[in-house]
Amino acid sequence: MKTIGNIIWFIFIGLWEALGFWIVGGILFITILGIPLARQCFKFARLVLAPFGHHATTHFNRHPVANVFWLILVGIGMGLEWAFVGVIFCITIIGIPFGKQCFKMIKLSFIPFGAEIE
Secondary structure, eight states: OHHHHHHHHIIIIIHHHHHHHHHHHHHHTTSSTTHHHHHHHHHHHHHHHOOTTOOEEOOGGGSHHHHHHHIIIIIHHHHHHHHHHHHHHTTSTTTHHHHHHHHHHHHHHHOOTTOEEO
16 A cells, blocks of 8 residues: 555655745755755655655654744644645545545644654
8 A cells, every 4th residue: 555655645746745845945945044944845845755654753852943933934834734635635535545644744744843754
């Protein structure tokens, strides 16, 4: 299921989401203050390409100030977006695995600094 799920995800969702994260990360990398945010965008892009079989472990205490800053500026909106898409996927039985991957992204969208993708 992991391989088939990653292939379907990559074609319909992953490539487009990763492309968006790469573009935003590239724009943020231009400024000195945007470099830490850009690194988090690249982290999201790597996970969004093939989320099946990967786990995100968050560590809020590693960078609490940066995580609060991210949460206020980006995290709440991104988390709500992933939650909405996850609920839409979970309406059908076939979409439930994809909805679960969207719910995995919520945790990372709230606390990306110090998070590890395994």
